[in-house]
Amino acid sequence: MTQKSLVDELQQLQLAVELIELGARLQVLETETEISRARLVKLYKEVRGVSPPKGxxxxxxxxxxxxxxxxxxxxxxxxxxxxxxxxxxxxxxxxxxxxxxxxxxxxxxxxxxxxxxxxxxxxxxxxxxxxxxxxxxxxxxxxxxxxxxxxxxxxxxxxxxxxxxxxxxxxxxxxxxxxxxxxxxxxx
Known part of the structure; x- marks a missing residue:
């Protein structure tokens, strides 16, 4: 079982937040980070206050x-x-x-x-x-x-x-x- 580094996970979250603030779609976040889709959706809602756009x-x-x-x-x-x-x-x-x-x-x-x-x-x-x-x-x-x-x-x-x-x-x-x-x- 591989252990994820907390620093790596924090960097991934920081990148995701920054991309969300700049207007990234969920597909971009999934491709560029190693964060699960469920966590990205939750993060998107937390940062933007709405669900991520579909399409x-x-x-x-x-x-x-x-x-x-x-x-x-x-x-x-x-x-x-x-x-x-x-x-x-x-x-x-x-x-x-x-x-x-x-x-x-x-x-x-x-x-x-x-x-x-x-x-x-x-x-x-x-x-x-x-x-x-x-x-x-x-x-x-x-x-x-x-x-x-x-x-x-x-x-x-x-x-x-x-x-x-x-x-x-x-x-x-x-x-x-x-x-x-x-x-x-x-x-x-």
Missing amino acids: MLPFSTDWFMTWQPNLHASLFHGFYRRLKAQGASRMNAFVKAYRFYLEHVGEDEPVLALTRAWTLVRFFESDLLEVANCKTCSGHFVVHAHTPSHDYVCGICQPPSRAGKTAARRKAREELALEQSAAVASLG
């Missing part, structure tokens, strides 16, 4: 190729690569890279959720994705593995025609709604 994890590399997700995935993966090159362990680099990503995007709901970031790392480890250099800006961007990338141009240097229009439309609708509510309030 499948993302499974397609195509999501990372669309314009905005590609920019966010490339930013996160750049942090991750740099930390790994400096000698950080896989999960330590992952958590730190995700925290750096959140600091840099400064959004309440980031484009790249933790589970997507974890999936991105797994896709790189499975050789489904790789990094290409933009021939215009020399930046490093996420691309499908084994695709010709000698003439690659990133989404920053050559954004699609629709880029940014969704946010502009949303802002215009919000401004119109505020004007309408102000007009209704002045009538009453």
Whole structure:
């Protein structure tokens, strides 16, 4: 009978709590820790106050190729690569890279959720994705593995025609709604 080290178990619990706080799904926790599913569910409820969400994890590399997700995935993966090159362990680099990503995007709901970031790392480890250099800006961007990338141009240097229009439309609708509510309030 093997004896588990209390220090190892504590480190596993600390990692699980940190991942839960960052938004990890139960499948991520099961894969990255040695904690039983029942204990992870209990821990998730304790940390988040709700049961863990159900459903499948993302499974397609195509999501990372669309314009905005590609920019966010490339930013996160750049942090991750740099930390790994400096000698950080896989999960330590992952958590730190995700925290750096959140600091840099400064959004309440980031484009790249933790589970997507974890999936991105797994896709790189499975050789489904790789990094290409933009021939215009020399930046490093996420691309499908084994695709010709000698003439690659990133989404920053050559954004699609629709880029940014969704946010502009949303802002215009919000401004119109505020004007309408102000007009209704002045009538009453």
